[in-house]
Amino acid sequence: MSNAGDFAPNTKTHEMAMEDKITSVSKEKRVIKPAAEFQKQANIGSMTAYRKMYRESINSPSKFWAKQAKDFLVWRKPWNKVVEWKAPHAKWFTGGMINVAENCLDRHLGTARENKAAIIFEGEPGDVRTITYKQLHGEVCRFANVLTRLGVKKGDRVAIYLPMVPEAAVAMLATARIGAIHTVIFGGFSSSAITERVNDCEAKLVITADGGYRRGGVVELKKNVDEALKKTPSVEKVVVVRRCGNSVQMKKGRDVWYHEELEEASPVHKAKGFSSENPLFILYTSGSTGKPKGVLHTSAGYLLGTALTSYYVFDLKEYDTYWCSADVGWITGHSYVVYGPLCSGATTVMYEGAPNYPDIDRFWSIIERHRISIFYTAPTAIRAFMRGGDEPVKKHDMSSLRLLGTVGEPINPEAWMWYYKTIGGGRCPVVDTWWQTETGAIMITPLPGVTPMKPGSATLPFFGVEPEVVDDSGRKVPKNSGGKLVIKRPWPSMLRTLWGDDKRFKEQYWSQFPGIYFCGDGCRQDKDGYYWIVGRIDDVLNVSGHRLGTAELESALVSHADVAEAAIVSKPDEIKGSGVVAFVTLKAGRNGSDNLKKTLREHVGKEIGPIARPDEIRFTEGLPKTRSGKIMRRILKEVASGGDRYGDVTTLEDFNVVARLAKTGEDE
Numbered sequence: 001m002s003n004a005g006d007f008a009p010n011t012k013t014h015e016m017a018m019e020d021k022i023t024s025v026s027k028e029k030r031v032i033k034p035a036a037e038f039q040k041q042a043n044i045g046s047m048t049a050y051r052k053m054y055r056e057s058i059n060s061p062s063k064f065w066a067k068q069a070k071d072f073l074v075w076r077k078p079w080n081k082v083v084e085w086k087a088p089h090a091k092w093f094t095g096g097m098i099n100v101a102e103n104c105l106d107r108h109l110g111t112a113r114e115n116k117a118a119i120i121f122e123g124e125p126g127d128v129r130t131i132t133y134k135q136l137h138g139e140v141c142r143f144a145n146v147l148t149r150l151g152v153k154k155g156d157r158v159a160i161y162l163p164m165v166p167e168a169a170v171a172m173l174a175t176a177r178i179g180a181i182h183t184v185i186f187g188g189f190s191s192s193a194i195t196e197r198v199n200d201c202e203a204k205l206v207i208t209a210d211g212g213y214r215r216g217g218v219v220e221l222k223k224n225v226d227e228a229l230k231k232t233p234s235v236e237k238v239v240v241v242r243r244c245g246n247s248v249q250m251k252k253g254r255d256v257w258y259h260e261e262l263e264e265a266s267p268v269h270k271a272k273g274f275s276s277e278n279p280l281f282i283l284y285t286s287g288s289t290g291k292p293k294g295v296l297h298t299s300a301g302y303l304l305g306t307a308l309t310s311y312y313v314f315d316l317k318e319y320d321t322y323w324c325s326a327d328v329g330w331i332t333g334h335s336y337v338v339y340g341p342l343c344s345g346a347t348t349v350m351y352e353g354a355p356n357y358p359d360i361d362r363f364w365s366i367i368e369r370h371r372i373s374i375f376y377t378a379p380t381a382i383r384a385f386m387r388g389g390d391e392p393v394k395k396h397d398m399s400s401l402r403l404l405g406t407v408g409e410p411i412n413p414e415a416w417m418w419y420y421k422t423i424g425g426g427r428c429p430v431v432d433t434w435w436q437t438e439t440g441a442i443m444i445t446p447l448p449g450v451t452p453m454k455p456g457s458a459t460l461p462f463f464g465v466e467p468e469v470v471d472d473s474g475r476k477v478p479k480n481s482g483g484k485l486v487i488k489r490p491w492p493s494m495l496r497t498l499w500g501d502d503k504r505f506k507e508q509y510w511s512q513f514p515g516i517y518f519c520g521d522g523c524r525q526d527k528d529g530y531y532w533i534v535g536r537i538d539d540v541l542n543v544s545g546h547r548l549g550t551a552e553l554e555s556a557l558v559s560h561a562d563v564a565e566a567a568i569v570s571k572p573d574e575i576k577g578s579g580v581v582a583f584v585t586l587k588a589g590r591n592g593s594d595n596l597k598k599t600l601r602e603h604v605g606k607e608i609g610p611i612a613r614p615d616e617i618r619f620t621e622g623l624p625k626t627r628s629g630k631i632m633r634r635i636l637k638e639v640a641s642g643g644d645r646y647g648d649v650t651t652l653e654d655f656n657v658v659a660r661l662a663k664t665g666e667d668e
C-alpha cells in the first residue's frame with residue numbers, strides 16, 4: 001500500500017533550518033473533499049458559515065461566548081462578565097451560577113430525551129446495560145445523597161479509581177452535583193500512582209470497585225486501593241462498586257459497598273447552583289519527566305467547551321449512537337465520554353475491556369451490534385488494527401457509521417487513509433482533533449462535512465481559538481516552516497492552574513512567551529492555513545543542523561506497505577552530531593530482513609529526502625507506550641544509545657516491550 005504515487009513530485013527542497021526553527025519535510029498533498037450528503041445535514045453547513053462564525057468568535061469574543069453560553073448551558077444565575085483575563089489566569093462567566101450535573105441530566109427530563117439511552121455499556125465479558133437519562137439522573141441523585149451522608153462537601157476532593165463502567169460516570173456526576181472536585185485515576189495505574197495522586201490533592205473519599213475485567217482476567221482494583229491507602233492520611237471513606245464479585249477486604253469504619261449505600265439513599269436530590277469557576281476536577285497528566293501535574297478545570301467554561309465541540313465537531317444528532325473509546329481516566333474520557341455528550345443529550349457508549357479481546361475485531365463487533373454512528377478513537381489503536389489487516393473489519397457490517405474521529409497523537413496519513421477507507425467505507429468524514437488535557441476541549445479540528453480534509457493535519461482552529469506557529473523569540477514563522485504552537489488568547493475550557501502549584505503552571509505554559517499559552521508541540525502551518533503537528537518539541541531531532549519533528553519521519557516509514565508502526569529517535573553520532581534511529585514494527589506476516597532495512601531507508605529518502613534517511617533501522621515486536629497509547633521516545637532514545645537508564649517508567653504499559661527492545665540492536 002505504498003502511496004508514493006499519491007505524493008506530489010519533489011517540488012520543494014528543505015528549507016535551511018535556522019537555529020530555532022523546525023524543518024518540515026512532509027510532502028503530503030492529498031486533499032479529501034467531504035461528501036455532499038454529509039454536508040447537507042451538517043450542524044454547520046459550509047466553509048462560509050464556519051469562517052463567518054470563526055471571525056465573530058475572534059472579533060467579538062465576549063458577544064460570541066455569551067451567546068454560546070446561553071444556547072448550550074442552563075444557568076441558575078446569569079453571569080456579569082464573560083471573561084476576566086489577568087494573564088495567565090482566566091475567569092469565565094464570573095458572577096454566574098451553574099450546576100454541571102443538572103446540565104448533563106435534569107435539563108433532559110420532561111423532554112423527549114427523558115427515556116433515551118444516556119449510556120449504553122458493554123462489559124468485556126459481553127454483558128450489556130442501557131441506562132436512560134431518567135435512570136441515570138435517579139442514580140446520580142441517590143449517589144449525591146450518599147456522598148453528602150459520607151461527609152463530602154463542596155470543594156472536597158474525591159478520587160475515582162474504577163473500570164470503564166457506568167458507575168464511573170455516576171461517580172463523576174454525583175461529585176460535580178454537590179460541588180466537590182473529582183480526580184479520576186486511570187484503572188490501569190498501580191497503587192503507588194494512586195498514593196501519589198490522592199496525597200497531592202488530599203482526597204477525602206475514594207470510589208473504587210472490587211475489580212474490572214481486562215483481557216479475560218480480573219484486575220483487582222480494591223486490592224490496589226488498600227495498598228495505596230496505607231500512606232494516605234487524608235482518606236476517610238472508601239466506596240466499593242461490586243463489578244466482578246472477586247473477594248475483597250472491607251475495612252470496618254472506612255469501606256462501604258456502593259449498592260448497599262444506594263439502596264438506602266433517596267432518589268430525590270435538588271441540585272444547587274455553584275459559581276462558574278467552582279473547580280470541577282483535577283486530572284493528573286504525567287509528562288515525560290517529573291511528578292504528575294494536577295491540571296485543574298472549573299465548571300462553566302469547561303462544560304461549554306465540551307458541549308460546543310461535541311455539537312459541531314461530532315455533528316451530534318438526536319438519533320446518533322456515539323462511541324468514544326477512551327477511558328474515563330483520560331481527559332478524552334472526561335470531555336467526550338461523559339460531559340460533552342451528556343450535556344448534549346447524546347447516547348454515549350462505554351466499553352470496559354481491551355480492544356482486542358477476545359479477538360482483534362471486538363471494536364467492529366461493538367460498532368455492528370450497537371449500530372454506532374460516530375466513532376472516536378486514537379491513532380495508536382488505528383495502527384494496531386491496520387496491522388491486523390482488513391479481514392477482521394470485513395466480517396462486520398459497519399454501515400451504521402457516519403463520522404469518525406481521532407485524537408492523541410499526530411495520525412500518519414497512511415493510518416488516516418486506512419481509517420477513512422476501511423473503517424469508514426470512504427463515506428465518513430474523519431475529524432483529526434488536536435487538543436490536550438490542559439485545553440479541556442478540542443482546539444484544532446475539521447468541521448465534518450465542511451472542512452476539506454488533509455490526511456495527517458488537524459486542519460483549522462475551532463471557534464475562539466487563535467493558534468500561531470512561532471520561533472523561539474515569539475515571532476510568527478513564515479507559512480510552511482516549522483515552529484512552536486502557541487494559543488494567543490484565553491478560551492473557556494482552558495486549565496486554570498496546576499493544583500497546589502501555580503508556580504509550575506506559570507513556568508510550564510506561560511514563561512516562554514509571556515501572556516501566551518505554549519502547548520509544548522512543534523507545528524507547521526501550510527499555505528492554506530492548515531496546522532500540522534510535527535511532534536512534541538522535546539522529541540525534535542537535530543540532524544546535520546536540521547531540526548526535524550518526529551511525526552513526519554515516522555509517517556514516511558509507515559507509508560511503506562510492510563510497516564505497521566514506527567518511532568524515530570536520535571542517537572549521538574561522532575560525525576553528524578546525532579544520527580536517526582528508527583524502531584519499526586511490521587504488519588502481520590511480514591519479515592524483517594537486511595534487504596527490507598535497505599528498502600525502508602531508500603523509501604524514506606524518496607519520500608522526504610536524504611537527510612531524514614534513518615542511519616539505523618531496528619525491527620521490533622512492539623513499541624514502549626504510555627497507557628494512553630503515546631510512544632515513549634525517551635525510552636527508545638536510551639535503548640538506541642545502548643543505555644538502560646529508563647527513568648520513570650510507571651506510566652509504561654508493558655515493561656517487557658523494553659526488555660525485548662534492548663535486544664533489537666544485538667545483531668547490528
Ligand code: PRX
Pocket residue numbers: 285331332406407408409410411432433434435436437438458519520521533535536628
Ligand atoms: O502532542 C499532542 C498530542 O497529544 C498531546 C496532548 O496529550 P494529552 O494531554 O494526553 O491529551 C490527549 C487527548 C486530548 C498534544 O500536546 N495530540 C493530541 N491530539 C493530537 C495530537 N497530536 C497531533 N494530532 C492530534 N490530533
